[in-house]
Amino acid sequence: MNLRNQLNWFLSPGFYDYKFSDFDLLRIATMICFLNKNKVQENLDEHVLNHKKISVNLIEIENYRNDSYLYPVYNLAIELKKSNIKYIEHFLIHGSLATLDFKKGWSDLDTWVVINDDVFNDPKNLVELHEKFKKLNKYLFQIDSIAHHGYIILLKSNLSVYTESLMPIKVLEKSYSLMDNNLIELSILNDAKSGLYRIQNMLDLFVKFGKTGVFEHHKYKNEYLTLESLKKRQGMYQLKYLVSLVVSIPSIYYTILGKSVYKRDSFSPFYKEFKNSSQILFIFSEIRSMWEVEEDYPYIPNQIPQWVIDKLPEDFIAKIINLIKDVNERFK
Numbered sequence: 021m022n023l024r025n026q027l028n029w030f031l032s033p034g035f036y037d038y039k040f041s042d043f044d045l046l047r048i049a050t051m052i053c054f055l056n057k058n059k060v061q062e063n064l065d066e067h068v069l070n071h072k073k074i075s076v077n078l079i080e081i082e083n084y085r086n087d088s089y090l091y092p093v094y095n096l097a098i099e100l101k102k103s104n105i106k107y108i109e110h111f112l113i114h115g116s117l118a119t120l121d122f123k124k125g126w127s128d129l130d131t132w133v134v135i136n137d138d139v140f141n142d143p144k145n146l147v148e149l150h151e152k153f154k155k156l157n158k159y160l161f162q163i164d165s166i167a168h169h170g171y172i173i174l175l176k177s178n179l180s181v182y183t184e185s186l187m188p189i190k191v192l193e194k195s196y197s198l199m200d201n202n203l204i205e206l207s208i209l210n211d212a213k214s215g216l217y218r219i220q221n222m223l224d225l226f227v228k229f230g231k232t233g234v235f236e237h238h239k240y241k242n243e244y245l246t247l248e249s250l251k252k253r254q255g256m257y258q259l260k261y262l263v264s265l266v267v268s269i270p271s272i273y274y275t276i277l278g279k280s281v282y283k284r285d286s287f288s289p290f291y292k293e294f295k296n297s298s299q300i301l302f303i304f305s306e307i308r309s310m311w312e313v314e315e316d317y318p319y320i321p322n323q324i325p326q327w328v329i330d331k332l333p334e335d336f337i338a339k340i341i342n343l344i345k346d347v348n349e350r351f352k
Contacts, residue, residue: 023052023055023056023059023175024173024174024175024178026052026055027052027135027173027175028170028172028173030048030049030052030146030150031149031150031153031170031171031173032157032169032170032171033157033160033161033167033170034170035150036154036157045147045150046143046144046147049143049144049146049147049150050143052140052143052146053140053141053142053143053146056137056140057140069208069209069210070207070208071205071206071207071208072189072205072206072208073203073204073205073206074189074192074193074203074204074206075202075203075204076112076192076193076195076196076197076202076204077195077196077197077202078196078197078200078202079097079113079118079196079197079198080196081094081097081098081198083120084097089122089124089163089317090117091162092129092159092162092163093113093117093129093159093163095159096129096156096159096198097198099155099156099159100156100198100199101199103152103155105149105152106139106145106148106149107135107136107138107139107145107149108133108134108135108136108199109134109135109136109176109201110132110133110134110197110199110201110202110204111131111133111134111197111198111199112131112132112133112192112195112196112197112198113129113130113131113132113195113196113198114130114131114132114187114191114192114194114195114196115127115130115191115283116130116284117129117130117163118130118194118195118196119194119284121284123308123309123311123312124311124312124317125164125311125312125315125316125317125318125319126164126260126308126311126312127163127164128160128163128164128167128168128169129159129160129163129164129167130172131171131172132172132174132187132191132192132195133171133172133173133174134173134174134175134176134178134179134204135149135173135174135175135176136175136176137175137176137177153171156171157170157171164318165318165319165320166256166257166260166319166322168238168257168260168261168264172187174186179204179205179206179207180206180207181207181209182206182207182208182209183208183209183211183214184208184211184275184280185211185214185215185218185272185275188271188274188275188280188281188282188283189206189208189280190280190281190282190285191282191283192204194282210278212276212277212278215272215273215275215276216276216351218272219269219272219273219276219344219347219348220348222265222269222344223341223344223345223348225237226337226340226341226344227341229337230337230338230341233246233247233248234246235258235262237258237261237262237265238257238258238261239258240255240257240258240322241322243255244258245258245259245262250324250329250332253323253324253325253326253329254322254323254324255322255324256319256321256322256323256324256325256328257322259324259328263304263307263308266300266301266304266340266343267283267301267304267305267308268283269290269301269343269344269347270283270286270287270289270290270301271283271286273286273290273347273350274286274289274290276351287301287305294343294346294347296346297339297342297343297346298343299339300333300336300339300340300343301343303331303332303333303336306331307328307331310327314327
């Protein structure tokens with residue numbers, strides 16, 4: 021696990037499930053700081069495609085004040101301003117809650133948070149930041165009770181070796197800043213390999229799901245999604261992650277090609293290009309669109325609604341594998 025992933029884990033909602041003591045918390049923070057001190061600096065200048073400055077829009081926070089679904093975003097913005105949290109360089113929201121074309125109950129809070137590397141100068145700094153994020157994490161679940169990710173966190177040093185696998189430029193350009201600092205400077209690397217690696221990992225994950233009947237990702241209460249749990253209509257948290265993973269394929273595909281594209285805008289050209297294998301994407305997009313009509317908000321249980329089960333083809337795993345293989349073939 022690299023340094024950025026360690027930091028994401030340390031600040032994530034899932035970290036608190038372990039119920040570490042204060043002593044253990046400081047010990048883990050010390051280990052992460054040690055990793056930072058001993059990380060190997062690579063000279064990647066020759067891989068830099070270009071340098072880019074992006075001036076993102078400042079959020080119009082009043083747009084979020086009078087809608088009960090959006091109100092947690094309002095509270096998050098107020099909390100950030102009030103707390104004046106050290107070491108946060110940027111705090112952006114993106115996706116449907118930024119562009120306000122969200123699907124109530126399905127859409128979650130997508131963020132892009134940049135932390136100054138100085139936080140690693142002292143493990144106590146990291147523990148302090150951990151405690152701040154512990155308070156901020158509640159807003160994720162006020163919006164989406166079955167949210168499958170926390171705040172997406174980068175280091176400031178990542179911006180000088182930036183790859184669009186972290187977040188496409190087109191997404192950043194449509195993001196909104198919850199802080200006054202809205203100018204982002206990036207050195208963008210040529211890194212198609214990261215996208216290819218993600219696609220291959222995805223293929224391996226679904227091939228194994230097809231063979232074992234177990235989707236080995238994103239446990240809920242220490243249980244994976246299985247074909248057996250699907251029959252019992254259990255595992256909406258895990259299934260939502262599965263759906264979100266598959267619908268990310270078009271934007272990953274265009275990122276590999278060096279065509280930065282906003283996720284919403286990636287589907288139409290992708291459907292045309294992969295018309296023989298993209299049916300499963302259309303089905304998953306329908307589930308997302310129908311959710312706010314069919315389900316109450318907030319959605320509390322982990323039970324999968326019957327209408328969602330009815331939407332899933334019996335061979336949905338095979339269809340996903342076929343789609344990923346088609347994408348893979350384009351790069352051979």
